[in-house]
Amino acid sequence: MPRPRRTAVIGAGIAGLAMARELRREGIEVVVFEKGDDLGGTWNYDPRIDSDPTGLEPTREVVHSSVYLSLRTNLPRQIMGFVDYPFREDEDGDRRTFPGHKEVLRFVKEFAEEFGLRGLVRFGSEVVRVERVGTGLWLVEWKTKRSEEVLVSKEMFEAVVVCNGHFTQPRVPTIPGIEKWPGYQIHSHNYRVPETFRDKVVVIIGFAASAFDISRDVAKVAKEVHVASRSSEVMVMKVPNHDNIWQHKMVKYVTEESLVAFEDGSSIHADVMFYCTGYTYHFPFLETNGIVTIEDNRVGPLYKHVFPPSLAPSLSFIGLTEKDIIFQMTDLQCKWVARVLSGKVQLPSEKEMMASVEEYYQQMEKNGYPKHTTHHLHFKEVEYCNWLAAEAGLPPVEDWKERMYVESIKSVFSMKDNYRDQWDDAYWDAIIKEASLSKCRI
Numbered sequence: 001m002p003r004p005r006r007t008a009v010i011g012a013g014i015a016g017l018a019m020a021r022e023l024r025r026e027g028i029e030v031v032v033f034e035k036g037d038d039l040g041g042t043w044n045y046d047p048r049i050d051s052d053p054t055g056l057e058p059t060r061e062v063v064h065s066s067v068y069l070s071l072r073t074n075l076p077r078q079i080m081g082f083v084d085y086p087f088r089e090d091e092d093g094d095r096r097t098f099p100g101h102k103e104v105l106r107f108v109k110e111f112a113e114e115f116g117l118r119g120l121v122r123f124g125s126e127v128v129r130v131e132r133v134g135t136g137l138w139l140v141e142w143k144t145k146r147s148e149e150v151l152v153s154k155e156m157f158e159a160v161v162v163c164n165g166h167f168t169q170p171r172v173p174t175i176p177g178i179e180k181w182p183g184y185q186i187h188s189h190n191y192r193v194p195e196t197f198r199d200k201v202v203v204i205i206g207f208a209a210s211a212f213d214i215s216r217d218v219a220k221v222a223k224e225v226h227v228a229s230r231s232s233e234v235m236v237m238k239v240p241n242h243d244n245i246w247q248h249k250m251v252k253y254v255t256e257e258s259l260v261a262f263e264d265g266s267s268i269h270a271d272v273m274f275y276c277t278g279y280t281y282h283f284p285f286l287e288t289n290g291i292v293t294i295e296d297n298r299v300g301p302l303y304k305h306v307f308p309p310s311l312a313p314s315l316s317f318i319g320l321t322e323k324d325i326i327f328q329m330t331d332l333q334c335k336w337v338a339r340v341l342s343g344k345v346q347l348p349s350e351k352e353m354m355a356s357v358e359e360y361y362q363q364m365e366k367n368g369y370p371k372h373t374t375h376h377l378h379f380k381e382v383e384y385c386n387w388l389a390a391e392a393g394l395p396p397v398e399d400w401k402e403r404m405y406v407e408s409i410k411s412v413f414s415m416k417d418n419y420r421d422q423w424d425d426a427y428w429d430a431i432i433k434e435a436s437l438s439k440c441r442i
């Protein structure tokens with residue numbers, strides 16, 4: 001494919017902004033379509049929630065962000081910067097190592113201003129169709145609203161980069177009896193403040209970071225909080241240092257008398273079923289004639305989680321991988337894609353890319369990783385970033401970032417309350433200082 005003249009980027013979260021910066025650096029004209037009216041994607045806290053709190057009703061009105069009011073980052077700010085643009089403290093901002101969401105938004109906006117990216121974004125423009133047309137171009141159709149009037153417009157692009165985020169479309173487990181259970185159901189996508197749950201008995205399903213944080217937040221006002229999980233690691237117990245939080249095995253069934261029975265044999269009567277059960281990938285605008293599919297949360301086939309081999313390089317996806325050093329990884333993916341589009345880096349042949357995808361799937365199967373974890377990096381987060389960095393002509397991720405990432409993941413999984421405020425800043429400051437001194441010495 002010849003170097004594209006114009007590229008469409010869908011979304012102005014960190015992925016879309018980083019992509020726009022890299023494309024422009026490569027001299028490629030870029031248009032960023034953003035359905036919201038501001039930059040920052042999920043970091044734009046929005047007090048509104050979807051019209052269906054479970055997020056399952058297909059015709060519901062959707063709010064993009066899943067951020068709740070008390071949210072603080074679960075990674076230290078030192079590894080939440082872009083590769084060449086650190087997340088520095090702002091004198092007037094939230095200077096904590098694990099800052100609140102407002103501070104992340106401030107940083108993302110600062111990044112956009114620094115590189116003059118705002119002017120590349122068409123706000124209030126929701127992409128509703130992306131389709132390859134006979135000429136090898138991509139037709140992008142988007143809608144804009146002016147008061148009550150909806151305008152639909154079309155434009156052709158030589159390449160499209162999908163950066164629409166994947167924390168908006170909830171995934172919810174099937175629970176026997178739930179259709180008749182009379183309580184209130186909600187997915188964490190629609191959680192904002194604990195007040196709704198005052199004096200309620202709340203069952204939270206999930207065992208990852210959001211279930212941990214939200215259970216502690218809700219427990220401040222709820223009567224009881226019962227966290228249930230499929231995880232084999234869950235210990236059935238009353239959680240130490242909390243008067244009103246219990247852990248259980250998964251919910252076995254529920255009844256119309258509001259009973260919730262757990263697989264550990266215990267049961268309670270509850271008011272709220274709260275799903276902290278993750279999200280599914282969702283590209284409602286994308287038409288590829290079945291070339292790109294989503295099956296059991298596997299977007300495929302994608303070479304290195306980015307390029308569908310038979311449509312590469314004119315179609316790509318940024319930020320699909322999960323559980324990694326997100327800002328660094330996203331930025332590196334963007335640098336790689338921009339270099340591929342500019343012709344500086346060649347992709348392998350379609351056949352070779354397909355073989356690589358197949359090999360990855362086989363490896364997953366051999367290791368017993370379920371299909372829905374296709375875009376988890378399975379402890380190879382840094383290896384993946386280093387591969388991207390090499391493709392982008394950059395050095396590998398700094399050793400201290402890798403160590404800090406590993407340590408912060410351990411902290412998250414330690415499930416200790418206040419792990420963020422127990423972080424040893426002095427220790428890490430010394431490590432970073434030593435690393436930068438040794439860089440100078442080289």
Ligand SMILES: Cc1cc2nc3c(=O)[nH]c(=O)nc-3n(C[C@H](O)[C@H](O)[C@H](O)COP(=O)(O)OP(=O)(O)OC[C@H]3O[C@@H](n4cnc5c(N)ncnc54)[C@H](O)[C@@H]3O)c2cc1C
Pocket residue numbers: 010011012013014015016033034035036039040041042043064066067068071072073074075080125126127128163164165166167210285318319325326327
């Ligand atoms: C609750 C929560 C906590 C998190 N905590 C952390 C953390 O501590 N550290 C960390 O590194 N990461 C964290 N993350 C991950 C976070 O999602 C990523 O850091 C990152 O912000 C994702 O950026 P993105 O640009 O890929 O997607 P998003 O930020 O979701 O941006 C996508 C953009 O695309 C737009 N869009 C979507 N569809 C369309 C369309 N059809 N047309 C036009 N525009 C469209 C959306 O409006 C949005 O602006 C968290 C995520 C959540 C949900």
